[in-house]
Amino acid sequence: MTTDPRAFLPGRLTLSPFTLNLLVSLWLLALTNGTFWGHLFRIFDGRPLTALVFAGAVWALILLVISLLAVRRAQKPVLVALLLIAGVTSYYVDKLGVVVDREMIQNAMTTTFAESRHLITPAFLGHVALYGGLPALLVLWVRVRRATVWRGIGGWVMVTAGAAGMVVGLLFTDMKAYSTVLRADKELMGSVQPLAPMAGALRYAKMMFKSTQIVVQPTGTDARKGPYLAAAEKPVLMVIVAGETARAANWSLGGYGRETNPDLAARDILYYSQATSCGTATATSLPCMFSPLTKADYSYEGGLSHENLLDVLAHAGFKVEWWDNNTGHKDVAARLPSRTMTAADGAEFCQPECIDGVFLKDLAEKAATITEDTVIVLHQIGSHGPSYWLRYPAEREIFQPACHTPELTECTTEEIVNAYDNTIAYTDHFLGQVIDLLDAQDRVVPAMFYASDHGESLGEGGLYLHGAPDFLAPDTQTHVPMVLWMSERFRASLALDAACLADRAEQPVSHDNMFSTVLGLLDVTTTARDAVLDLAGPCRTGASG
Known part of the structure:
Protein backbone atom coordinates (compact mmCIF):
# COMPACT_ATOMS: atom_id res chain seq x y z
CA MET A 1 0.00 0.00 0.00
CA SER A 211 44.17 22.24 -14.77
CA THR A 212 44.47 20.96 -11.19
CA GLN A 213 47.54 18.98 -12.25
CA ILE A 214 49.36 21.92 -13.84
CA VAL A 215 52.77 23.04 -12.64
CA VAL A 216 53.57 26.60 -13.72
CA GLN A 217 56.69 26.79 -15.89
CA PRO A 218 58.88 29.91 -15.41
CA THR A 219 58.97 32.27 -18.38
CA GLY A 220 61.57 34.92 -19.07
CA THR A 221 63.55 34.46 -15.86
CA ASP A 222 66.52 35.89 -17.78
CA ALA A 223 64.66 39.20 -18.28
CA ARG A 224 66.72 42.29 -17.58
CA LYS A 225 66.57 45.99 -18.31
CA GLY A 226 68.10 46.94 -21.63
CA PRO A 227 70.57 49.82 -21.92
CA TYR A 228 67.98 52.54 -22.62
CA LEU A 229 65.66 51.52 -19.78
CA ALA A 230 68.60 51.18 -17.40
CA ALA A 231 69.84 54.65 -18.35
CA ALA A 232 66.47 56.42 -17.94
CA GLU A 233 66.83 59.33 -15.55
CA LYS A 234 63.35 58.90 -14.08
CA PRO A 235 61.17 55.85 -13.29
CA VAL A 236 59.32 54.48 -16.29
CA LEU A 237 55.56 54.06 -15.80
CA MET A 238 53.51 52.10 -18.30
CA VAL A 239 49.76 51.80 -17.80
CA ILE A 240 48.26 48.84 -19.65
CA VAL A 241 44.51 49.27 -20.06
CA ALA A 242 42.80 45.95 -20.66
CA GLY A 243 39.64 47.06 -22.43
CA GLU A 244 36.30 45.28 -22.24
CA THR A 245 33.91 44.54 -25.12
CA ALA A 246 35.05 47.39 -27.37
CA ARG A 247 34.62 46.58 -31.04
CA ALA A 248 36.68 48.43 -33.61
CA ALA A 249 33.68 48.86 -35.92
CA ASN A 250 32.36 51.64 -33.65
CA TRP A 251 35.63 53.56 -33.22
CA SER A 252 35.77 56.76 -35.26
CA LEU A 253 39.58 56.43 -35.24
CA GLY A 254 39.02 53.49 -37.57
CA GLY A 255 36.52 55.21 -39.84
CA TYR A 256 33.19 54.85 -38.00
CA GLY A 257 30.80 57.58 -39.09
CA ARG A 258 30.07 58.88 -35.59
CA GLU A 259 32.58 60.88 -33.56
CA THR A 260 33.14 58.35 -30.79
CA ASN A 261 36.86 59.10 -30.24
CA PRO A 262 37.26 62.89 -30.07
CA ASP A 263 39.57 62.79 -27.03
CA LEU A 264 42.04 60.28 -28.46
CA ALA A 265 41.93 61.97 -31.88
CA ALA A 266 43.14 65.17 -30.20
CA ARG A 267 46.15 63.42 -28.68
CA ASP A 268 49.38 62.05 -30.12
CA ILE A 269 48.48 58.38 -30.21
CA LEU A 270 48.95 55.41 -32.51
CA TYR A 271 45.79 53.53 -33.45
CA TYR A 272 46.16 49.97 -34.69
CA SER A 273 43.24 49.80 -37.09
CA GLN A 274 43.65 46.12 -38.06
CA ALA A 275 43.90 44.45 -34.65
CA THR A 276 42.21 41.12 -33.93
CA SER A 277 41.53 39.35 -30.65
CA CYS A 278 42.58 35.98 -29.32
CA GLY A 279 39.01 35.04 -28.43
CA THR A 280 35.49 36.40 -28.12
CA ALA A 281 35.09 36.30 -24.34
CA THR A 282 37.06 37.61 -21.37
CA ALA A 283 37.78 34.19 -19.88
CA THR A 284 39.77 33.28 -23.00
CA SER A 285 41.03 36.58 -24.40
CA LEU A 286 42.26 38.22 -21.22
CA PRO A 287 44.79 35.53 -20.22
CA CYS A 288 45.68 34.96 -23.89
CA MET A 289 46.52 38.67 -24.34
CA PHE A 290 49.17 38.46 -21.64
CA SER A 291 50.40 34.97 -22.51
CA PRO A 292 53.64 34.23 -24.38
CA LEU A 293 51.57 31.79 -26.46
CA THR A 294 49.95 32.82 -29.71
CA LYS A 295 46.28 32.23 -30.45
CA ALA A 296 47.19 29.14 -32.49
CA ASP A 297 48.99 27.61 -29.49
CA TYR A 298 46.90 28.99 -26.63
CA SER A 299 44.66 26.85 -24.46
CA TYR A 300 43.32 27.28 -20.94
CA GLU A 301 45.77 24.69 -19.63
CA GLY A 302 48.62 26.15 -21.68
CA GLY A 303 47.96 29.61 -20.37
CA LEU A 304 47.96 28.43 -16.76
CA SER A 305 51.13 26.43 -17.24
CA HIS A 306 53.24 29.40 -18.36
CA GLU A 307 54.16 32.59 -16.59
CA ASN A 308 52.94 35.62 -18.53
CA LEU A 309 53.91 39.15 -19.53
CA LEU A 310 53.42 40.51 -16.02
CA ASP A 311 55.65 37.82 -14.52
CA VAL A 312 58.39 38.60 -17.04
CA LEU A 313 58.18 42.30 -16.23
CA ALA A 314 58.52 41.44 -12.55
CA HIS A 315 61.58 39.30 -13.35
CA ALA A 316 63.05 42.35 -15.11
CA GLY A 317 62.69 44.44 -11.95
CA PHE A 318 59.42 46.26 -12.57
CA LYS A 319 56.90 46.79 -9.81
CA VAL A 320 53.73 45.32 -11.31
CA GLU A 321 50.15 45.75 -10.05
CA TRP A 322 46.70 44.73 -11.32
CA TRP A 323 43.73 47.04 -10.66
CA ASP A 324 40.32 45.59 -11.50
CA ASN A 325 36.93 47.09 -12.28
CA ASN A 326 35.60 43.94 -13.90
CA THR A 327 35.34 40.25 -13.00
CA GLY A 328 38.90 39.61 -11.87
CA HIS A 329 42.26 38.91 -13.44
CA LYS A 330 41.54 35.33 -14.60
CA ASP A 331 44.85 34.17 -13.01
CA VAL A 332 46.91 36.67 -15.04
CA ALA A 333 48.02 38.37 -11.80
CA ALA A 334 47.99 35.21 -9.69
CA ARG A 335 51.57 35.81 -8.53
CA LEU A 336 51.39 39.61 -8.25
CA PRO A 337 49.59 42.27 -6.18
CA SER A 338 46.02 42.90 -7.30
CA ARG A 339 43.07 44.91 -6.08
CA THR A 340 39.42 45.47 -6.94
CA MET A 341 38.14 49.02 -7.22
CA THR A 342 35.26 50.02 -4.93
CA ALA A 343 33.30 53.12 -3.99
CA ALA A 344 36.09 53.94 -1.53
CA ASP A 345 38.28 54.71 -4.55
CA GLY A 346 35.79 57.19 -6.00
CA ALA A 347 32.23 57.25 -4.71
CA GLU A 348 31.07 59.61 -7.47
CA PHE A 349 31.83 56.86 -10.01
CA CYS A 350 30.00 54.06 -8.16
CA GLN A 351 26.20 54.38 -8.08
CA PRO A 352 26.14 51.51 -7.26
CA GLU A 353 28.29 49.86 -9.95
CA CYS A 354 31.63 51.50 -10.63
CA ILE A 355 32.39 52.97 -14.03
CA ASP A 356 36.00 53.31 -15.12
CA GLY A 357 36.52 56.82 -13.80
CA VAL A 358 37.01 55.09 -10.45
CA PHE A 359 40.63 54.41 -11.45
CA LEU A 360 41.64 58.04 -11.91
CA LYS A 361 42.17 59.35 -8.37
CA ASP A 362 44.34 56.44 -7.26
CA LEU A 363 46.26 56.45 -10.55
CA ALA A 364 47.08 60.14 -10.15
CA GLU A 365 48.24 59.55 -6.58
CA LYS A 366 50.31 56.56 -7.64
CA ALA A 367 52.00 58.44 -10.48
CA ALA A 368 52.92 61.21 -8.07
CA THR A 369 54.74 58.85 -5.67
CA ILE A 370 56.46 56.32 -7.95
CA THR A 371 60.15 55.75 -7.24
CA GLU A 372 60.82 52.66 -9.38
CA ASP A 373 59.97 51.37 -12.84
CA THR A 374 56.31 50.35 -12.70
CA VAL A 375 53.59 48.71 -14.79
CA ILE A 376 49.95 49.06 -13.71
CA VAL A 377 47.17 47.14 -15.44
CA LEU A 378 43.71 48.73 -15.40
CA HIS A 379 41.07 46.10 -16.20
CA GLN A 380 38.04 48.06 -17.42
CA ILE A 381 34.33 47.38 -17.23
CA GLY A 382 34.35 49.28 -20.54
CA SER A 383 31.39 48.43 -22.76
CA HIS A 384 30.24 45.27 -21.04
CA GLY A 385 26.64 44.45 -21.90
CA PRO A 386 23.81 44.06 -21.89
CA SER A 387 23.41 47.03 -19.50
CA TYR A 388 25.38 49.45 -21.64
CA TRP A 389 23.74 52.54 -20.15
CA LEU A 390 25.33 51.76 -16.77
CA ARG A 391 28.87 52.03 -18.20
CA TYR A 392 28.96 55.81 -18.51
CA PRO A 393 27.73 58.83 -16.50
CA ALA A 394 24.23 60.06 -17.31
CA GLU A 395 25.60 63.43 -18.35
CA ARG A 396 27.72 61.74 -21.03
CA GLU A 397 24.78 60.15 -22.83
CA ILE A 398 25.72 61.80 -26.11
CA PHE A 399 23.80 59.57 -28.49
CA GLN A 400 20.06 59.39 -27.87
CA PRO A 401 17.64 57.73 -27.45
CA ALA A 402 19.64 55.01 -25.70
CA CYS A 403 18.49 51.58 -24.60
CA HIS A 404 18.01 51.56 -20.81
CA THR A 405 17.19 47.92 -20.22
CA PRO A 406 19.26 44.72 -20.30
CA GLU A 407 16.42 43.14 -22.31
CA LEU A 408 17.97 44.11 -25.64
CA THR A 409 15.19 42.62 -27.75
CA GLU A 410 12.83 45.23 -26.26
CA CYS A 411 14.96 48.07 -27.71
CA THR A 412 15.28 49.21 -31.29
CA THR A 413 18.56 48.73 -33.10
CA GLU A 414 19.09 52.50 -32.96
CA GLU A 415 18.66 52.55 -29.17
CA ILE A 416 21.07 49.66 -28.67
CA VAL A 417 23.72 51.22 -30.92
CA ASN A 418 23.28 54.60 -29.22
CA ALA A 419 23.82 53.10 -25.77
CA TYR A 420 26.83 51.12 -26.98
CA ASP A 421 28.36 54.12 -28.74
CA ASN A 422 28.04 56.08 -25.51
CA THR A 423 30.20 53.44 -23.80
CA ILE A 424 32.84 53.79 -26.52
CA ALA A 425 32.76 57.57 -26.21
CA TYR A 426 33.20 57.27 -22.45
CA THR A 427 36.14 54.88 -22.86
CA ASP A 428 37.64 57.44 -25.23
CA HIS A 429 37.14 60.15 -22.59
CA PHE A 430 38.58 57.92 -19.87
CA LEU A 431 41.68 57.07 -21.92
CA GLY A 432 42.16 60.76 -22.66
CA GLN A 433 42.07 61.46 -18.92
CA VAL A 434 44.62 58.70 -18.26
CA ILE A 435 46.94 60.16 -20.89
CA ASP A 436 46.60 63.69 -19.51
CA LEU A 437 47.30 62.78 -15.89
CA LEU A 438 50.32 60.69 -16.92
CA ASP A 439 51.70 63.41 -19.16
CA ALA A 440 51.27 66.00 -16.42
CA GLN A 441 53.37 64.00 -13.94
CA ASP A 442 56.95 64.99 -14.66
CA ARG A 443 58.48 62.66 -12.06
CA VAL A 444 57.92 59.64 -14.36
CA VAL A 445 58.54 58.59 -17.96
CA PRO A 446 55.00 57.51 -18.94
CA ALA A 447 53.25 55.53 -21.66
CA MET A 448 49.88 53.84 -22.10
CA PHE A 449 48.99 50.70 -24.05
CA TYR A 450 45.30 49.88 -24.60
CA ALA A 451 43.74 46.80 -26.16
CA SER A 452 40.19 45.50 -25.91
CA ASP A 453 39.78 41.84 -25.00
CA HIS A 454 37.07 41.19 -27.60
CA GLY A 455 34.27 42.89 -29.49
CA GLU A 456 30.48 42.73 -29.39
CA SER A 457 27.46 41.89 -31.53
CA LEU A 458 24.62 44.41 -31.45
CA GLY A 459 21.96 42.37 -33.21
CA GLU A 460 23.65 41.82 -36.56
CA GLY A 461 22.49 38.50 -37.96
CA GLY A 462 20.41 37.91 -34.82
CA LEU A 463 23.52 37.85 -32.59
CA TYR A 464 23.86 39.89 -29.40
CA LEU A 465 26.64 40.26 -26.83
CA HIS A 466 29.78 38.12 -27.41
CA GLY A 467 31.29 34.70 -26.79
CA ALA A 468 30.60 33.16 -30.19
CA PRO A 469 32.87 30.18 -31.00
CA ASP A 470 35.59 30.71 -33.60
CA PHE A 471 33.70 28.99 -36.40
CA LEU A 472 30.74 31.33 -35.92
CA ALA A 473 32.30 34.54 -34.60
CA PRO A 474 31.66 37.62 -36.78
CA ASP A 475 34.28 40.35 -37.27
CA THR A 476 32.41 42.56 -34.81
CA GLN A 477 33.45 40.18 -32.02
CA THR A 478 37.09 39.74 -33.13
CA HIS A 479 38.12 43.08 -34.69
CA VAL A 480 39.18 45.17 -31.71
CA PRO A 481 40.75 48.58 -31.07
CA MET A 482 44.37 48.86 -29.95
CA VAL A 483 46.02 52.15 -28.94
CA LEU A 484 49.53 53.21 -27.96
CA TRP A 485 50.40 56.55 -26.38
CA MET A 486 53.98 57.50 -25.54
CA SER A 487 55.06 60.72 -23.93
CA GLU A 488 57.86 62.60 -25.67
CA ARG A 489 60.19 61.74 -22.79
CA PHE A 490 59.26 58.04 -23.10
CA ARG A 491 60.17 58.02 -26.79
CA ALA A 492 63.38 59.93 -26.11
CA SER A 493 64.48 57.89 -23.07
CA LEU A 494 63.81 54.54 -24.76
CA ALA A 495 65.08 55.64 -28.21
CA LEU A 496 61.88 54.84 -30.09
CA ASP A 497 61.36 56.06 -33.65
CA ALA A 498 57.83 57.48 -33.84
CA ALA A 499 57.64 57.31 -37.64
CA CYS A 500 58.68 53.65 -37.66
CA LEU A 501 56.09 52.80 -35.01
CA ALA A 502 53.42 54.68 -36.95
CA ASP A 503 54.20 52.67 -40.09
CA ARG A 504 53.82 49.41 -38.19
CA ALA A 505 50.47 50.58 -36.76
CA GLU A 506 49.03 50.39 -40.28
CA GLN A 507 49.78 46.66 -40.52
CA PRO A 508 47.55 43.79 -39.39
CA VAL A 509 48.25 42.99 -35.72
CA SER A 510 46.64 40.88 -33.02
CA HIS A 511 46.77 39.98 -29.36
CA ASP A 512 49.68 37.74 -30.36
CA ASN A 513 51.82 40.89 -30.61
CA MET A 514 51.08 42.25 -27.16
CA PHE A 515 53.50 40.14 -25.08
CA SER A 516 56.61 40.88 -27.13
CA THR A 517 55.63 44.43 -28.09
CA VAL A 518 55.24 45.61 -24.49
CA LEU A 519 58.60 44.07 -23.66
CA GLY A 520 60.06 45.76 -26.73
CA LEU A 521 58.58 49.15 -25.86
CA LEU A 522 60.02 48.92 -22.35
CA ASP A 523 63.42 47.74 -23.57
CA VAL A 524 63.29 44.48 -21.64
CA THR A 525 65.83 41.98 -22.91
CA THR A 526 64.82 38.32 -22.63
CA THR A 527 64.82 35.17 -24.73
CA ALA A 528 61.05 35.03 -24.18
CA ARG A 529 60.59 38.06 -26.42
CA ASP A 530 59.76 37.08 -30.01
CA ALA A 531 61.40 39.49 -32.46
CA VAL A 532 58.86 38.63 -35.16
CA LEU A 533 55.92 39.64 -32.94
CA ASP A 534 57.64 42.66 -31.37
CA LEU A 535 56.29 45.77 -33.10
CA ALA A 536 58.64 48.08 -31.19
CA GLY A 537 62.07 46.42 -31.15
CA PRO A 538 62.89 47.20 -34.81
CA CYS A 539 61.92 50.86 -34.22
CA ARG A 540 64.80 51.75 -31.90
CA THR A 541 66.86 54.66 -33.15
CA GLY A 542 70.06 53.05 -31.87
CA ALA A 543 71.34 49.56 -31.20
CA SER A 544 68.66 47.10 -30.09
CA GLY A 545 68.32 46.43 -26.38
Missing part, protein backbone atom coordinates in the same frame (compact mmCIF):
# COMPACT_ATOMS: atom_id res chain seq x y z
CA THR A 2 1.44 3.39 -1.01
CA THR A 3 2.22 6.03 1.59
CA ASP A 4 2.80 8.81 -0.94
CA PRO A 5 0.10 11.44 -0.23
CA ARG A 6 0.28 12.63 -3.84
CA ALA A 7 -1.18 9.29 -4.90
CA PHE A 8 -4.56 10.34 -3.53
CA LEU A 9 -4.78 13.59 -5.54
CA PRO A 10 -7.82 13.43 -7.86
CA GLY A 11 -7.14 13.05 -11.56
CA ARG A 12 -3.43 12.41 -11.16
CA LEU A 13 -2.00 10.95 -14.36
CA THR A 14 -0.07 7.68 -14.28
CA LEU A 15 2.57 6.99 -16.91
CA SER A 16 5.19 4.36 -17.60
CA PRO A 17 8.84 5.44 -17.33
CA PHE A 18 9.24 5.15 -21.10
CA THR A 19 6.17 7.28 -21.83
CA LEU A 20 7.36 10.02 -19.47
CA ASN A 21 10.82 10.03 -21.09
CA LEU A 22 9.21 10.06 -24.52
CA LEU A 23 7.04 13.08 -23.71
CA VAL A 24 9.92 15.04 -22.18
CA SER A 25 12.19 14.36 -25.16
CA LEU A 26 9.46 15.55 -27.53
CA TRP A 27 8.90 18.70 -25.45
CA LEU A 28 12.63 19.46 -25.43
CA LEU A 29 13.09 19.08 -29.17
CA ALA A 30 9.85 20.79 -30.22
CA LEU A 31 9.68 23.73 -27.81
CA THR A 32 13.20 24.58 -26.58
CA ASN A 33 15.05 24.39 -29.89
CA GLY A 34 13.85 27.30 -31.99
CA THR A 35 17.37 28.10 -33.19
CA PHE A 36 18.01 24.47 -34.10
CA TRP A 37 14.87 24.34 -36.23
CA GLY A 38 15.87 27.59 -37.95
CA HIS A 39 19.33 26.25 -38.79
CA LEU A 40 17.88 22.89 -39.86
CA PHE A 41 15.47 24.23 -42.48
CA ARG A 42 18.02 26.79 -43.69
CA ILE A 43 20.65 24.09 -44.25
CA PHE A 44 18.21 21.64 -45.85
CA ASP A 45 16.36 24.31 -47.80
CA GLY A 46 13.99 22.69 -50.30
CA ARG A 47 14.48 19.23 -48.74
CA PRO A 48 11.91 19.12 -45.90
CA LEU A 49 11.84 15.33 -45.68
CA THR A 50 15.65 15.16 -45.32
CA ALA A 51 15.44 17.81 -42.62
CA LEU A 52 12.71 15.96 -40.71
CA VAL A 53 14.64 12.67 -40.85
CA PHE A 54 17.65 14.46 -39.36
CA ALA A 55 15.39 15.98 -36.70
CA GLY A 56 14.17 12.45 -35.93
CA ALA A 57 17.76 11.35 -35.38
CA VAL A 58 18.33 14.28 -33.01
CA TRP A 59 15.13 13.41 -31.12
CA ALA A 60 16.35 9.82 -30.80
CA LEU A 61 19.69 11.11 -29.50
CA ILE A 62 17.91 13.20 -26.84
CA LEU A 63 15.83 10.17 -25.88
CA LEU A 64 19.00 8.05 -25.70
CA VAL A 65 20.69 10.52 -23.34
CA ILE A 66 17.56 10.67 -21.18
CA SER A 67 17.33 6.87 -21.09
CA LEU A 68 20.97 6.58 -20.01
CA LEU A 69 20.61 9.12 -17.20
CA ALA A 70 16.98 9.00 -16.04
CA VAL A 71 17.00 5.57 -14.46
CA ARG A 72 14.60 4.43 -11.71
CA ARG A 73 14.65 6.83 -8.75
CA ALA A 74 16.88 9.24 -10.63
CA GLN A 75 14.33 9.66 -13.40
CA LYS A 76 12.39 12.64 -12.11
CA PRO A 77 15.39 14.62 -10.79
CA VAL A 78 17.19 14.10 -14.12
CA LEU A 79 14.16 15.12 -16.19
CA VAL A 80 13.56 18.21 -14.05
CA ALA A 81 17.24 19.19 -14.40
CA LEU A 82 17.20 18.75 -18.18
CA LEU A 83 14.01 20.79 -18.55
CA LEU A 84 15.37 23.63 -16.43
CA ILE A 85 18.70 23.60 -18.27
CA ALA A 86 16.92 23.75 -21.61
CA GLY A 87 14.61 26.48 -20.33
CA VAL A 88 17.57 28.65 -19.34
CA THR A 89 19.86 28.03 -22.30
CA SER A 90 17.13 28.21 -24.96
CA TYR A 91 16.38 31.77 -23.89
CA TYR A 92 19.93 32.96 -24.56
CA VAL A 93 20.31 30.85 -27.69
CA ASP A 94 16.96 31.75 -29.26
CA LYS A 95 16.71 35.38 -28.13
CA LEU A 96 20.34 36.55 -28.17
CA GLY A 97 22.04 34.14 -30.58
CA VAL A 98 24.43 32.88 -27.89
CA VAL A 99 26.17 29.52 -28.33
CA VAL A 100 26.40 27.65 -25.02
CA ASP A 101 29.65 25.72 -25.42
CA ARG A 102 32.64 25.05 -23.16
CA GLU A 103 33.89 28.62 -23.41
CA MET A 104 30.47 30.03 -22.53
CA ILE A 105 30.22 27.66 -19.55
CA GLN A 106 33.65 28.92 -18.48
CA ASN A 107 32.45 32.52 -18.78
CA ALA A 108 29.41 31.75 -16.66
CA MET A 109 31.49 30.01 -14.00
CA THR A 110 33.99 32.88 -13.73
CA THR A 111 31.55 35.79 -13.76
CA THR A 112 30.32 37.71 -10.74
CA PHE A 113 26.78 38.26 -9.48
CA ALA A 114 27.06 41.99 -10.22
CA GLU A 115 27.74 41.15 -13.87
CA SER A 116 25.35 38.22 -14.32
CA ARG A 117 22.33 39.79 -12.62
CA HIS A 118 21.79 42.03 -15.64
CA LEU A 119 21.02 38.92 -17.68
CA ILE A 120 18.22 37.87 -15.30
CA THR A 121 15.31 39.87 -16.68
CA PRO A 122 11.52 39.47 -16.42
CA ALA A 123 11.45 38.10 -19.97
CA PHE A 124 14.14 35.55 -19.05
CA LEU A 125 12.27 34.46 -15.92
CA GLY A 126 9.01 34.15 -17.85
CA HIS A 127 10.68 32.05 -20.55
CA VAL A 128 12.29 29.72 -18.01
CA ALA A 129 9.01 29.36 -16.10
CA LEU A 130 7.06 28.49 -19.24
CA TYR A 131 9.53 26.21 -21.03
CA GLY A 132 11.37 24.75 -18.04
CA GLY A 133 9.45 25.29 -14.82
CA LEU A 134 5.95 24.32 -16.00
CA PRO A 135 6.92 20.99 -17.59
CA ALA A 136 9.17 20.26 -14.59
CA LEU A 137 6.18 20.66 -12.27
CA LEU A 138 4.16 18.32 -14.49
CA VAL A 139 6.97 15.74 -14.31
CA LEU A 140 6.87 15.95 -10.51
CA TRP A 141 3.06 15.73 -10.50
CA VAL A 142 2.53 12.60 -12.62
CA ARG A 143 2.80 9.14 -11.12
CA VAL A 144 5.29 6.72 -12.64
CA ARG A 145 4.22 3.09 -12.88
CA ARG A 146 7.32 1.12 -11.93
CA ALA A 147 7.90 -2.41 -13.16
CA THR A 148 9.81 -5.03 -11.23
CA VAL A 149 13.58 -4.65 -11.23
CA TRP A 150 14.23 -7.26 -13.90
CA ARG A 151 11.42 -6.11 -16.16
CA GLY A 152 12.62 -2.55 -15.67
CA ILE A 153 16.16 -3.52 -16.69
CA GLY A 154 14.84 -5.32 -19.74
CA GLY A 155 12.74 -2.34 -20.76
CA TRP A 156 15.64 0.04 -20.20
CA VAL A 157 17.92 -2.07 -22.43
CA MET A 158 15.29 -2.20 -25.18
CA VAL A 159 14.61 1.54 -25.12
CA THR A 160 18.29 2.47 -24.97
CA ALA A 161 19.23 0.10 -27.77
CA GLY A 162 16.22 1.20 -29.80
CA ALA A 163 17.09 4.88 -29.46
CA ALA A 164 20.72 4.24 -30.41
CA GLY A 165 19.58 2.19 -33.37
CA MET A 166 17.25 4.97 -34.50
CA VAL A 167 20.07 7.54 -34.40
CA VAL A 168 22.28 5.38 -36.60
CA GLY A 169 19.51 4.11 -38.85
CA LEU A 170 18.03 7.53 -39.61
CA LEU A 171 21.43 9.05 -40.33
CA PHE A 172 22.31 6.21 -42.68
CA THR A 173 19.29 7.01 -44.86
CA ASP A 174 21.43 9.80 -46.36
CA MET A 175 24.81 9.50 -44.65
CA LYS A 176 26.65 11.50 -47.29
CA ALA A 177 24.45 14.57 -46.80
CA TYR A 178 24.27 14.29 -43.02
CA SER A 179 27.99 13.70 -42.50
CA THR A 180 28.76 16.75 -44.64
CA VAL A 181 26.40 18.90 -42.58
CA LEU A 182 27.82 17.64 -39.28
CA ARG A 183 31.34 18.54 -40.42
CA ALA A 184 30.62 21.86 -42.10
CA ASP A 185 27.69 23.31 -40.13
CA LYS A 186 28.77 23.00 -36.52
CA GLU A 187 26.26 25.61 -35.42
CA LEU A 188 23.47 23.07 -36.08
CA MET A 189 24.36 20.59 -33.32
CA GLY A 190 25.80 23.44 -31.27
CA SER A 191 22.25 24.79 -30.95
CA VAL A 192 20.56 21.58 -29.71
CA GLN A 193 19.19 22.02 -26.20
CA PRO A 194 19.98 20.62 -23.71
CA LEU A 195 22.63 18.42 -25.38
CA ALA A 196 24.99 21.24 -26.43
CA PRO A 197 25.27 22.81 -22.94
CA MET A 198 25.64 19.35 -21.39
CA ALA A 199 28.52 18.58 -23.74
CA GLY A 200 30.03 21.99 -22.98
CA ALA A 201 29.76 21.37 -19.24
CA LEU A 202 31.50 18.00 -19.59
CA ARG A 203 34.31 19.56 -21.62
CA TYR A 204 34.62 22.34 -19.05
CA ALA A 205 34.79 19.81 -16.19
CA LYS A 206 37.49 17.87 -18.06
CA MET A 207 39.45 21.07 -18.65
CA MET A 208 39.22 22.09 -14.99
CA PHE A 209 40.30 18.63 -13.83
CA LYS A 210 43.36 18.76 -16.07
